[in-house]
Every structure is written in C-alpha cells, then in structure tokens.
Amino acid sequence: MTDSSSAPPARPAPAGQAMWGGRFSGKPAELMQAINVSIGFDRRLADQDLAGSSAHAAMLRKTGVISSEDEAAIQSGLATITAEINAGTFPFREEFEDIHMNVEARLRELIGPAAGRLHTARSRNDQVALDFRMWVREACDRTGSQIRSLQITLLAKAELHADAVMPGFTHLQPAQPVTFGHHLMAYVEMFGRDASRFADARVRMNESPLGAAALAGSPFPIDRDMTATALGFGRPTANSLDSVADRDFALEALAAATICATHLSRLAEEIVIWMTPQFGFIRLSDAFTTGSSIMPQKKNPDAAELVRAKVGRLLGSFTQLTVVMKGLPLTYSKDMQEDKVPTFEAFDALELSLAAMAGMIADLEPDHDRMAVAAGAGYSTATDLADWLVRTLNMPFRDAHHITGAAVKRAEALGVNLPDLPLVELQTLDARITQAVYDVLTPEASVASRTSYGGTAPAQVLAQIKRWKDTLA
Ligand code: ARG
Numbered sequence: 001m002t003d004s005s006s007a008p009p010a011r012p013a014p015a016g017q018a019m020w021g022g023r024f025s026g027k028p029a030e031l032m033q034a035i036n037v038s039i040g041f042d043r044r045l046a047d048q049d050l051a052g053s054s055a056h057a058a059m060l061r062k063t064g065v066i067s068s069e070d071e072a073a074i075q076s077g078l079a080t081i082t083a084e085i086n087a088g089t090f091p092f093r094e095e096f097e098d099i100h101m102n103v104e105a106r107l108r109e110l111i112g113p114a115a116g117r118l119h120t121a122r123s124r125n126d127q128v129a130l131d132f133r134m135w136v137r138e139a140c141d142r143t144g145s146q147i148r149s150l151q152i153t154l155l156a157k158a159e160l161h162a163d164a165v166m167p168g169f170t171h172l173q174p175a176q177p178v179t180f181g182h183h184l185m186a187y188v189e190m191f192g193r194d195a196s197r198f199a200d201a202r203v204r205m206n207e208s209p210l211g212a213a214a215l216a217g218s219p220f221p222i223d224r225d226m227t228a229t230a231l232g233f234g235r236p237t238a239n240s241l242d243s244v245a246d247r248d249f250a251l252e253a254l255a256a257a258t259i260c261a262t263h264l265s266r267l268a269e270e271i272v273i274w275m276t277p278q279f280g281f282i283r284l285s286d287a288f289t290t291g292s293s294i295m296p297q298k299k300n301p302d303a304a305e306l307v308r309a310k311v312g313r314l315l316g317s318f319t320q321l322t323v324v325m326k327g328l329p330l331t332y333s334k335d336m337q338e339d340k341v342p343t344f345e346a347f348d349a350l351e352l353s354l355a356a357m358a359g360m361i362a363d364l365e366p367d368h369d370r371m372a373v374a375a376g377a378g379y380s381t382a383t384d385l386a387d388w389l390v391r392t393l394n395m396p397f398r399d400a401h402h403i404t405g406a407a408v409k410r411a412e413a414l415g416v417n418l419p420d421l422p423l424v425e426l427q428t429l430d431a432r433i434t435q436a437v438y439d440v441l442t443p444e445a446s447v448a449s450r451t452s453y454g455g456t457a458p459a460q461v462l463a464q465i466k467r468w469k470d471t472l473a
Helices: 030-036 039-062 068-087 099-117 124-160 180-205 224-230 240-245 248-275 302-325 334-363 368-376 382-393 397-414 423-429 435-440 443-449 458-472
Strands: 165-170 173-179
Touching: 039 068, 039 099, 039 124, 039 224, 039 334, 068 099, 099 124, 124 180, 124 240, 124 248, 124 334, 124 458, 165 180, 165 368, 165 443, 173 180, 173 368, 173 443, 180 248, 180 458, 248 302, 248 334, 302 334, 368 443, 382 397, 382 435, 382 443, 397 423, 423 435, 435 443
Parallel strands: none
Antiparallel strands: 165 173
C-alpha cells in the first residue's frame, strides 16, 4: 500500500479502484475514504506539485530513465493541468484522495499511459514533503515582504511624530516621557527580528527532499542536484529517512509566525488602549472601526481586537503540529497529513493580520495635545529631578531618589505637578536647589535629554529611522 519508487505501474487502476489498489480486491469503506481524503485542503499545493512533477520528469529524461517522447507528453499534460487549475476548470475529485493522485489521474486522462512513468523513482512521501516545503518556503517569503511593508509604514508614521511627547509606561503606569515616534520604532525593531527569523528558517528549510522516494532512496540513476536546482533549493537533503519524516521546517516557520503574531497582538492592544476616550491618544478613521448595533455613539476598534486575538490561532497551529509530530516513529505516517491545515490556517491568519495592522498604522492619527498633557501627568519627570540632583549637586543617586520622592509627596499634597512646585518647597528639601532645575522638569526637556544610543531623544529616534530606511531600501 505504500508507494514504491521501484515498482513501475503496470496497468491503469481498474475503474472504481484507487491508484494503489493492485493488491486489493475490496473497496474501501465510505468512512475510510472520509477520514483519508485530503484533496479538500491539499489542493492548495497544486502549483508546487506541478512544479515538482515537471522538474522530476525533466530529470528522469536527462538521466535516461524515461524517453524524450514520454517526457514531452508529460510536460504538455502538466501544462494543460496548470492551465485548467488557473482557469478554475480542473476537476478536483475526492475519489483520488489527494492532490498528488488527482494530478496523476488527470494526466493519465490527458496523455494516456506515459502518465504512469512520471512516478518512477518517486513516492508520494517525498512528493508531499517537497510540495509542502515549497509552500512553507513561499509563505515565509510572502510574510517577510509583508513585514517589510509594515515596517515601512511604521517608519513613515514614526518620522512624522518623532518629537511628539507621550507617556512611556511600565506596569501601565506613567513612567517617563517618550516620543510617539520612539514608541512606534520599538515595533520596527520587533518586526525586524521577526523578518529575520523567517529568513533564517528559510535558509534551513531550503533543501530538496525529492528523490528520497518512499524512505530509502531510489535504485534509478536519478540526479537529485538537478531537481534541487530546478526548484530553487540550495541542495538536496542528505538523509532519505529524514527527508520524508521531517516537518520541523513547518514547525520552525509556525514558531516564527507565532512570535510575530505576539508582537502584532501587543501593538493591537496598544491601539485599543490609545483609542479609548479615557486615553484619547489616537484616532482611527471609519475605515478601521465599526459601530454598535445598539449604542449610536460607539466607534469600536474591531480590527485591532481581532489582530490581538489571532495569536491564539497561531499558537494553536504550532501546538497542533507539535503534538502531531511528537512521538512519531520514523519515517512517514499518515498522521503527517494533518500538518497542512494548521499551517495553512496560521499563515492565512498572519497575512491578514499583517495587512490589517499596516492599514491601521497608516490610518491612525495621534492627538499631540492629549499625549503631551498625559506625558506631563503622574510626576513623569521625577527621574529627571533625581538625575539633576546627582549631576548638579553631586548627590549620590540613592539620596537624590529619596529627596525626589519627598518632592513628589509635597506636590501631591499641594495638588500640583512637578514643574509647578514652587522653588521654596524644593529648597526645604535641599537648600542648594536653584531655578535651573525647572529646565529639566518638562516632558519635552526630559525627552530631549535622553540622547544615549537608542534613547528617546528626537535626534536619536531620527537616527534610528534613517538606519532602518537604509536597511529596508
Ligand atoms: N496525502 C498524503 C499526505 O498529505 C500524501 C502522502 C501519502 N503517502 C502515503 N504513504 N500514504 O501526507
């Protein structure tokens, strides 16, 4: 029942019998077919399957395993099938189980017995490993370029608002003022690492399993380098068992996808928070909000909420495939057919999320006034006061921290913010404090002072924006 690379198909399968039905006399139960069939989802591998078959046929001809006439017939049949698939007229049929046998069955209808030679020196085991690997490789490339677009969108927004002060938070409590541009640039860094994870995974997965055949390799004089090169791989895989049994390329891509979705989820959550009337830091247009069916005043950030939630699907897919693979003995088992749906779903969700996030980032408009007011609230420049005491009075930081705490307490009692605390009040804490201290107590001054590499000073933010623009150009 397993595909054998060395057994040339002698006769077409009799009507009503599966392609592998030579040793079978009965037909499978309907339930057997129901649980076995995968064409409903693996039809998404059609392009990869056709490309793989075309490269395989060319290699079989070049190595003398099949004749030029047979190869020509196979290539023209594959071209017809490609056209049918593109036109939406290809007959996907459940009775042929999966994409591989659907293509082969159609090829036989189109070109006759020569179709039976295509599967020489090949098995569905290396075929599916190849198709799926190519699909995941393309998904990594698509995702990588989507991440790049999102980064470019973030960069443009960050540049526009490189000096717009806003509160920086820890524990979601106002901590120190930062700029909106700096905050957005934090995500440019995260997405940059995400893109590099996909790129790394791509390098590792870029080996062709074609030619491993069922599991042990092939007795035919095949040229695995030739098919690997034709299909854009760096080299053929080096162990035939590993070739058909491994799915860690998909796991690695799903792990990268889950991490990326986690970053998207955090940014989405911030959009939700910033959009609340209580914060009022940003506005999203009607393009990315929805109304309520009962409360006419509402504008809800549904797209952001859905991006926030999608990571559940992504982690679900990663978990699903990990559990499928865990404990499977080498080599191929049908369990592995369950690799596709979670992977397809994960990348569908991630690609939609990346696109929606890029749309929202382009769409959002920050409210500089609201952010500036919030940036000054909550004694957010207390650290600047402490730093001033250290720098100007040569005070140990611990003492400065203590005195600043007392200043905050006094400001709280008087119901004022730090920049409005009278000098006499500060001088009761330390007589050496002068009027000059007020220069560091505004959010703008605080932000401008943080010129250390990677800090929030607008000049630093603009330098990082420039670096990223050069990198992404
Ligand atoms: N549809 C199968 C899958 O997705 C193809 C490989 C079948 N191989 C086999 N030995 N039954 O895994």
